[in-house]
Amino acid sequence: MTAWLMLAKEASKRVSEGYDDHPSTHYSWDSTVPNHGNVQVGDVIVLWDSKKLLGLSTIEAISQGESTKQTPYCPKCEKADVAERKKLLPRFKCWNKTCRYTFDNAHWKTKEVKTYRSQHESAWISADGLFSADELRPLCVKPKSQNSLRELDWEKVRQALANISEPISLNIIDATQKAIEGGHTITTVRTRRGQGSFRKRLLKHFGEKCAFAGPTPPQALDAAHLYSYAANGEHHTSGGLLLRRDLHKLFDLGLIAVNPKNKKLDISEELMSYPDYKKLHGSWVTVPVTPEHMKWIVEHWKMHRDTEHDNAILT
Numbered sequence: 058m059t060a061w062l063m064l065a066k067e068a069s070k071r072v073s074e075g076y077d078d079h080p081s082t083h084y085s086w087d088s089t090v091p092n093h094g095n096v097q098v099g100d101v102i103v104l105w106d107s108k109k110l111l112g113l114s115t116i117e118a119i120s121q122g123e124s125t126k127q128t129p130y131c132p133k134c135e136k137a138d139v140a141e142r143k144k145l146l147p148r149f150k151c152w153n154k155t156c157r158y159t160f161d162n163a164h165w166k167t168k169e170v171k172t173y174r175s176q177h178e179s180a181w182i183s184a185d186g187l188f189s190a191d192e193l194r195p196l197c198v199k200p201k202s203q204n205s206l207r208e209l210d211w212e213k214v215r216q217a218l219a220n221i222s223e224p225i226s227l228n229i230i231d232a233t234q235k236a237i238e239g240g241h242t243i244t245t246v247r248t249r250r251g252q253g254s255f256r257k258r259l260l261k262h263f264g265e266k267c268a269f270a271g272p273t274p275p276q277a278l279d280a281a282h283l284y285s286y287a288a289n290g291e292h293h294t295s296g297g298l299l300l301r302r303d304l305h306k307l308f309d310l311g312l313i314a315v316n317p318k319n320k321k322l323d324i325s326e327e328l329m330s331y332p333d334y335k336k337l338h339g340s341w342v343t344v345p346v347t348p349e350h351m352k353w354i355v356e357h358w359k360m361h362r363d364t365e366h367d368n369a370i371l372t
């Protein structure tokens with residue numbers, strides 16, 4: 058199981074360097090970065106901003122491309138092992154062992170680079186400021202690494218996340234990983250930009266009604282929809298459901314599922330101590346279930362309530 062600590066610098070800096078990032082949905086890097094080719098779909102991505110942790114997720118997809126990039130090289134020895142310094146002047150230093158020249162104006166050359174962009178929206182867990190940079194570094198396989206892509210010791214990260222005063226659940230990361238490994242490619246996403254009209258259609262179709270809990274004010278309803286990793290975030294407009302926000306979140310985490318055999322809600326053991334959720338256990342979905350709904354209800358069930366027995370029945 059591989060996890061990566063990736064540096065999301067301040068937006069302005071990254072944009073000026075030609076990267077287009079949004080920590081909760083995607084991250085870009087290129088072949089000038091060590092480890093660039095080692096990152097795989099299904100790996101965990103942990104993003105920080107050099108001062109603190111931002112959040113973490115499972116990588117659903119990596120798109121690759123080609124581009125060119127201006128890279129500095131040393132005017133003296135002509136090696137590209139040149140770093141731009143944040144505080145010290147002169148601005149550049151050559152790290153070539155036999156050179157170590159410092160200079161204000163680098164020479165630049167155009168380099169062909171491979172580009173990579175992760176997509177990791179579905180499993181994103183915001184953990185802004187939960188760990189400082191000093192707490193993150195020891196969790197790396199090489200704590201002294203200065204690379205923008207660093208391998209993490211995932212077991213250490215898990216333990217660190219379990220040992221804080223309010224531990225965060227990693228269920229969504231684990232479930233997404235399991236789904237990717239098992240070849241399942243479908244989950245739901247929370248309401249996003251571009252779904253406005255989709256949401257309106259669902260409200261018109263179902264009324265102000267949560268598919269799990271019944272009548273609900275529209276302000277508290279999310280449009281939940283079919284989402285395919287392989288389709289790179291494409292919006293599927295059939296098979297949507299309106300879900301009360303808390304129930305949607307719990308459904309995404311697999312704490313609530315719909316049993317495809319009887320279309321009744323299945324509340325996880327973990328939620329049974331909460332009377333409001335417990336009383337939903339075994340109740341029917343409140344809206345007509347279409348074949349499109351069934352497709353993702355089945356996928357969701359496989360992902361979160363997976364047993365050989367159930368799969369044998371479903372497939």
Ligand SMILES: [Zn+2]
Pocket residue numbers: 131132133134135136151152153156157158
């Ligand atoms: Zn040099």
